Amino acid sequence: MPKLKTKKSAAKRFRVTGSGKKIMRRKAFKNHLLERKSKERTRRRLSNMAVVHETDELRVRLMMPYS
Numbered sequence: 001m002p003k004l005k006t007k008k009s010a011a012k013r014f015r016v017t018g019s020g021k022k023i024m025r026r027k028a029f030k031n032h033l034l035e036r037k038s039k040e041r042t043r044r045r046l047s048n049m050a051v052v053h054e055t056d057e058l059r060v061r062l063m064m065p066y067s
Contacts, residue, residue: 010063014052020067023052023060 015024029037030046037046052060061067 004065006066007063010060011067014060014064014067015049016064016067023057023067024049025052026050 013025016022017024027046027048027050030042034042
């Protein structure tokens with residue numbers, strides 16, 4: 001069976017936890033228009049990693065077959 005290719009865009013956006021059971025992602029809305037967003041929002045809430053929702057997890061795993 002041939003090797004499967006990893007979608008490089010997905011590999012840059014997602015990380016798998018050490019156990020391999022969860023996939024982590026960055027939170028949105030932290031790229032631009034930051035002057036109107038509060039520091040509490042940008043530093044505390046948006047800086048943390050988030051777990052990919054279980055309904056999207058299968059799609060992400062298909063994009064990264066060897067993770």
